[in-house]
Amino acid sequence: MNNDTTQSLQMTLGFDRSLVSWRRQSVRYLVADITVPDAPKAQVSSGTPMNLAIVIDASGSMTGVPLEYAKTAARGVIERLQDDDRLSLVSFADYVITHMEPTRLNREARNRLLQAVAELGTRGCTNLCAGWLEGAEWSAKEMLASNLPNGRVILLSDGHANEGITDPIQLADIAANLRHRGVYTSAVGIGDGYSPDQLLAISEYGGGRMHDAERPEEIVEVVLGELGESRRTAADDVRLEIQTPPHTKIECLGGCPVSESGSFFTIALGGLVSGSRRQVVLRVSTSEGSEGEVLNFTGRLRWRQPDSTTEVCGNYAMAQLTRAASEALSQQPRDIERSQLAAQLWLGDMVRESVRHNRQGDYRAVQVYLEGQRKYFARYCQGLPEGPRMIRQFELLFGRTQRPMRERSLKEIALRHYKSSRSEVDHRSERRPDWDEYLSE
Amino acid sequence: MSRYTFSMEPRADQGLSLSELAERVNVEPRTIRSYIEKGLLPGAEARGPKSFYTKEHLDRLRVIQILRQAGRDATLEEIRLLLQQLSxxxxxxxxxxxxxxxxxxxxPDIEPAxxxxxxxxxxxKSEGGRSRPASAKNVTRPGSARESRGAPVSELVDALQRLAGTRISAPAARGQDWYRIEITPDVELHIRGEFGDQQKLQFRRVADLLRNLLTRKSSPTDSS
Known part of the structure; x- marks a missing residue:
């Protein structure tokens, strides 16, 4: 275990309010505020070669302009990768083709790779999983062959996987297993026809990022943007471990993969780029207890540095809740910044769930779900500077998502919350309207 | 917001007598003596009536109590080995x-592969593309809430091993390896068991101390 934290991620923990009722259940929001120093051990500065596989959907729906832009993006990656970086190129449709096994980049290799890209053509159905796993396997083999600490896969697809493994839960499980073994996957959804469930499962559990390229020309922007983020990654497979006192319930807002064992709650945050800040919000429910009792919540981060396979542990951070009587509860101060963040991520979760039901055409489920949240959300927003705006957004969401919506609107709304909850950049150069404007359609 | 602040105990930093130390942790002085004899605690600083105990003694005693409470089946020997691993x-x-x-x-999600x-x-591939069900159960959808519960006692040792970042050997058993360190050409330190790097480092430090003591014994500056 490497305990060298001189160049490490920093984290503080704190609650929106520090008192809870000793007589009944209380809900509080715990915020983990993570900062990544500028370029501490980013792959770009470490001299460790990047080990990348590009996996391109070559099914029939990609025929024409989408595939041409995907090929342009691949050519852009080939040009931007540095000498000694490794690149594999795979395409998938109903069967998988490895156009180029892991290749160490130099002038001659670039020419061969560009030739391979030029020969890429469309065919058949969408066996996304087989293509993804082929790319992952080349990266994994190159890790072993060249003693590299990790492998990265960028998966481009415009459709629903309809062959091979298609279940998002199963895809998530495979992605998590690859992540544990140092192979990270990011996904680029192209157009309106891709499956956000499948690509999100792969990228969230795979320790990478999810991107959207609505227009074919945006494929190039987001693929090169992803490449840049991979280069600037300072910590891979970052996990926040929170240890909770007995008889507390805890859930993560913002759509991160979570797992629990004993009193340990682990949230997989994926890779973090240098100079970034990530805030994670946990909803904590406490039960009754004795007055004055202090509840300790201990947290720390674990991650892998991009230039090594060593697991790094951050320092412990701690936050406390104290059980108190109702008079003290009503007078306790509130941390406005944390409360506002919690409300935003809560709204994001409601958006995500509503979009999911709406896409399935289950408008009744949207109604029941949002009605159940309405009173509590409105109450929590009281007193927050952004509270009135967020309540208006909630009402828009409530009114609009109980009717059919365009797939593009659903994707934009979900993407905006996904990106903002993870403090990630949307690499598309053309600005989109605010997410709530899609609710006014 | 509530942040944790370390609560230092100045009295302990200044030094505690045996009875004060025993009082702090609510044990009999003879228990502390027996812990020292069994290697769970270092001996007192200084000797005789001027002997005193430090905050490290206090911390160790508290940890022993916590470990005994958490792991009712943990023996003192196991606790001694666990303590060796902790900074x-x-x-x-x-x-x-x-x-x-x-x-x-x-x-399980972060269990190293x-x-x-x-x-x-x-x-x-050989399983026909099916992912392992054992890990599939650990993939939960965001937003799922579960009630946390106390860890089983049997996981205590594993927990401390992870905390220490090294393997902790079980009490010596027949057939285990011997770790040998040469102190001087005539004196060797033999330790039975399997040890992590940190533990081996500690043994080497012990060996260094012994070497210094043995060397000092014959030093002309040590006239006593």
């Missing part, structure tokens, strides 16, 4: 309560 900072963390040993159970990605993918 002063970790001991203080456990003693002060901001590292809670009983729950230090790593999530014992095979490579290539092995995993080949196994996946």
């Amino acid at each position: 002063a900072e970790q001991l203080e963390g456990i003693a002060e309560g901001y590292i809670q040993v009983g729950g230090l159970v790593r999530s 014992t095979d490579t990605a290539v092995d995993y993918l080949q196994r996946l």
Whole structure:
């Protein structure tokens, strides 16, 4: 275990309010505020070669302009990768083709790779999983062959996987297993026809990022943007471990993969780029207890540095809740910044769930779900500077998502919350309207 | 917001007598003496009536109590081995309560993989592309809430091993390896068991101390 934290991620923990009722259940929001120093051990500065596989959907729906832009993006990656970086190129449709096994980049290799890209053509159905796993396997083999600490896969697809493994839960499980073994996957959804469930499962559990390229020309922007983020990654497979006192319930807002064992709650945050800040919000429910009792919540981060396979542990951070009587509860101060963040991520979760039901055409489920949240959300927003705006957004969401919506609107709304909850950049150069404007359609 | 602040105990830093130390942790002085004899605690600083105990003694005693409470089946020998693995900072963390040993159970999600990605993918292929059900159960959808519960006592040792970052050997058993360190050409230190790097480092430090003592014995400056 490497305990060298001189160049490490920093984290503080704190609650929106520090008192809870000793007589009944209380809900509080715990915020983990993570900062990544500028370029501490980013792959770009470490001299460790990047080990990348590009996996391109070559099914029939990609025929024409989408595939041409995907090929342009691949050519852009080939040009931007540095000498000694490794690149594999795979395409998938109903069967998988490895156009180029892991290749160490130099002038001659670039020419061969560009030739391979030029020969890429469309065919058949969408066996996304087989293509993804082929790319992952080349990266994994190159890790072993060249003693590299990790492998990265960028998966481009415009459709629903309809062959091979298609279940998002199963895809998530495979992605998590690859992540544990140092192979990270990011996904680029192209157009309106891709499956956000499948690509999100792969990228969230795979320790990478999810991107959207609505227009074919945006494929190039987001693929090169992803490449840049991979280069600037300072910590891979970052996990926040929170240890909770007995008889507390805890859930993560913002759509991160979570797992629990004993009193340990682990949230997989994926890779973090240098100079970034990530805030994670946990909803904590406490039960009754004795007055004055202090509840300790201990947290720390674990991650892998991009230039090594060593697991790094951050320092412990701690936050406390104290059980108190109702008079003290009503007078306790509130941390406005944390409360506002919690409300935003809560709204994001409601958006995500509503979009999911709406896409399935289950408008009744949207109604029941949002009605159940309405009173509590409105109450929590009281007193927050952004509270009135967020309540208006909630009402828009409530009114609009109980009717059919365009797939593009659903994707934009979900993407905006996904990106903002993870403090990630949307690499598309053309600005989109605010997410709530899609609710006014 | 509530942030944790370390609560230092100045009296302990200044030094405690045996009875004061015993009072702080609510044990009999004879228990402390027996811990010292069994190697769970270092001896007092100085000797005779001027002897005193430090905050490290206090932390260690508190950790022993916590470990005994958390792991009712843990023997003193096991606790001694566990304590050897912990840094002063970790001991203080456990003693002060901001590292809670009983729950230090790593999530299966982050259990380090014992095979490579290539092995995993080949196994996946041979299983017809089905992912392992054992880990599938650990993939939960965001937003799922579960009630946390105390860690089983049997996981205590594993938890501390992870905390220490090294393997902790079980009490010596027949057939285990011997670790040998040469002190001087005539004196060797033999330790039976399997040890992690940190533990071996500690043994080497012990050997260095012994070497210094043996060398000093014959030093002309040590006239006593």
